[in-house]
Amino acid sequence: MQIQQTRANGLARIELNGRFDFSSHRLFRSACDAAFADAEVKGVEIDFAGVDYLDSSALGMLLLARERAASSGRQVELVNCRGTVGEVLYIANFSKLFTIS
Amino acid sequence: MTTASASSDLESGPEALRRLEAEVAELGAENARLSEYRRSNEEEEKRAKEMLDRMTEIDPSLAGHVSSWMGPASRFSGDIVLAERTPSGSVVAFLGDVTGHGLAAAFISVPVIRTFTAMTRKGFSLGAIAAELNAAAFANLRRDQFIAGTLALFDPDSGMVEVWNGGNPAALLVDEDCRLQARFRSEHLPLGVLAPADFDPRTKAFLVEVPCQLALVSDGITEQRDASGRRVGELGVLDLLKSTALPARLAALRSKYTEIPDREDDCSVLLLDCAAGGGRSLAEGIAASPPLPAPAEAGGGRLDPAWELTLKLGVDALRRADIVPLVSHVVANLQPPGHDPGRLHVVLAELFNNALDHGLLQLDSRLKDSPDGFQIWMDKREARLNRLSEGTIELSIAAGAVAGKGERFHVRISDSGGGFDPDAVGAATGLAHGRGIALVRSLADSLEYHAGGAAAEVVCAP
Structure with a gap:
């Protein structure tokens, strides 16, 4: 997986590309670390447009990211969740925890 | 370990030879250590596997009701398949999919397996079992781990199918003519994600009118791809269920979705x-009251109590607790070892539910008479219970010897509500409702209603 990060108006955008599974653990974590370490960042947007697959360990990483965000009063939003990615998030009912679009 | 200079051609002579010998000896010792490690590792794995297999073994008496197949991606499955019978003769099944796979995933499923077995055997409701599984998972799993889980209950007496699905592919209910009767999609987060206080135990129910089969699958099945690279998906599973007659379904699913080499995920x-x-569950599970011995000394049938238990429940307690399993549990501890909770559990459940549903909540049984009726019933029941502002149910059980009859339970349940007409409720056999009272009569020595249906009194054998 590849990750690109951008910042604008207090929003950190993390763009994921490729397979989001356990092998992306370190990469994803460091992207989140960077976003959360920045006091300017009020919210985090994770962009799934380029993700063609995610597994249950990826869902686990999202749960951790959400917990860390919540502890500093921030929100995590999941955007561009289409196809299989959207379906996996839907079956796991992650819409009860995240804003998903 | 150092692998080194055997090939060094700069050294020669006895010094190099000695070193070579030492290295060979060290290599041999290392090899022996590795073999020993592998042997003990395999032995430990074998024992762990035996333990897990024992814990997840499905009671052979359920063979006619439940069939399952598991295809682990490695030696240990991160999927869990369980089934148990409740004291009142319903069957509860669970299919869980733990984050990850292999030994670690199998290992973290242990507390959940134990909780499922204990809760179901005690007769807790499906929602209460789900809540307890979630609490066990939440307490034992890391924050990035969870268990996608589906719980399903089938009550052969009423024909009710009840499902709680958190994170698994939809459970599909298909009849003998291969028509889809109902679909129970995931409506909840997986087990272990939410803290117990945030957990949502609500279930969905459906009433079967013709013989059906409910299929639960893990996403290892739906995420597989066929020869042309298309995901199997829920539709793939449904197509297969629809195209195969009942007895052959498991074999068909197994051969179609599990012959794939190098599976990446556990399939079940x-x-x-x-x-x-x-009454089928009764025939299998609980015998009717044993015939009374001839009344040699007609002693008036008074009970000489070995113990007596009295409970008075207000609105908050009724909302909070799953009363019948709690009482059953206390009784099991008061009775001599070997006590079979089945009969009393059924009697208590029927009388208590009548007191709550008809007495306090004033629900109309006719609500249940359509396939979606159970869902409507449950929704109304929940709404009314939440709104209930006053009311009590009193329950007492005494156990002891009755002259001429032997050991008996004397059960009294009354409610502060408007009562109900037991004859009207009991007459409607053949419908989804009304079997309860007939059931109690068939299990007990006697059933009497007083106070316009607001108080019921039963004498039954243990």
């Missing part, structure tokens, strides 16, 4: 037969 399938047959 559980099929639960849902054929309503009034």
Whole structure:
């Protein structure tokens, strides 16, 4: 997986590309670390447009990211969740925890 | 370990030879250590596997109701397939999919397996079992781990199918003519994600009118790809269920979705037969009251109590607790070892539910008479219970010897509500409702109603 990060108006955008599974653990974590370490960042947007697959360990990483965000009063939003990615998030009912679009 | 200079051609002579010998000896010792490590590792794995297999073994008496197949990606499965019978003769099945796979995933499923077995055997409701599984998972799993889980209950007496699905592919209910009767999609987060206080135990229910089979699958099945690279998906599973007659379904699912080499994820399938047959569970599970011995000394039938238990429940307690299993549990501890909770559990459940549903909540049984009726009933029941502002249910059980009869339970349940007409409720056999009272009569020595249906009194054998 590849990750690109951008910042604008207090929003950190993390763009994921490729397979989001356990092998992306370190990469994803460091992207989140960077976003959360920045006091300017009020919210985090994770962009799934380029993700063609995610597994249950990826869902686990999202749960951790959400917990860390919540502890500093921030929100995590999941955007561009289409196809299989959207379906996996839907079956796991992650819409009860995240804003998903 | 150092692998080194055997090939060094700069050294020569006895010094190099000695070193070579030492290295060879060290290599041999290392090899022996590795072999020993592998042997003990395999032995430990074998024992762990035996333990897990024992814990997840499905009671052979359920063989006619539940069939399952598991295809682990490695030696240990991160999927869990369980089934147990409740004291009142319903069957509860569970299909879980733990984050990850292999030994670690199998290992973290242990507390959940134990909780499922204990809760179901004690007769807790499906929602209460789900809440307890979630609490066990939440307490034992890391924050990035969870268990996608589906719980399904089938009550052969009423024909009710009830499902709680958190994170698994939809459970599909298909009849003998291969028509889809109901679909229970995931409506909840997986187990272990939410803290117990945030957990949502609500279930969905459906009433079967013809014999059906409920299929639960893990996403290892739906995420597989066929030869042309298309995901199997829920539709793939449904197509297969629709195109195969009942007895051959498991074999068909197994051969179609599990012959794939180098599976990456654990695959599992559980099929639960849902054929309503009034009283079938009783014939299998609980015998009717044993025939009374001849009344040699007609002693008036008074009970000499070995113990007596009295409970008075207000609105808050009624909302909070799943009363019948709690009482059953206390009784099991008061009775001599070997006590079979089945009969008393059924009697208590029927009388208590009548007192709550008809007495306090004033629900109309006719609500249940359509396939979606159970869902409507449950929704109304929940709404009314939440709104209930006053009311009590009193329950007392005494156990002891009755002259001429032997050991008996004397059960009294009354409610502060408007009562109900037991004859009207009991007359409607053949419908989804009204079997309860007939059931109690068939299990007990006697059933009497007082106070316009607001108080019921039963004498039954243990």
